[in-house]
Amino acid sequence: MTTESQEPLEVVVGIPTKDNAATIAQTIENLRAQTRRPDRLIIVDDSSDDTREIITSYADEGWAIEIIDQPQHGVGVGAARAAIYKAFDGDILLCLDTEQIPRRDWVAEHVRCHREHPSVGVVCRDNGHGQGVVTSALGAPFFT
DSSP states (O other): OOOGGGSOOOEEEEEEESSOTTTHHHHHHHHHTSSSOOSEEEEEEOOSSSHHHHHHHHHHTTOOEEEEEOSSTTOOHHHHHHHHHHHOOSSEEEEOOTTOOOOTTHHHHHHHHHHHOTTOOEEEEOTTSOEEEEOOTTOSOOBO
């Protein structure tokens, strides 16, 4: 018998990027090497360098990547994250900057946390001072 907590959860990783040709491949490779790979990436690109070509090469390999062009250049990471939130339609959304390299079990740990605490709407890092769990009225979407 399958219960709701045993059903697969679609995990989406959202990445805002601007001129990160030097780091985007390492970020995507790290996500490919996760013990539980994300199902899809949403990348909002505001680059004038080769970042988009690098992202596209991974999409061409069959990696599920949705690339969103930042319609108005120079509006910042907040606008990029807003575009990620708008495009998100999965079960769990994890946000990551291209300069961050998460542990190999980062995705798996989020899935575990959401399965063990289904009433939790938001899981966040406390600016390097430990991890915190924040309950939210958001319901289904989960943000890190």
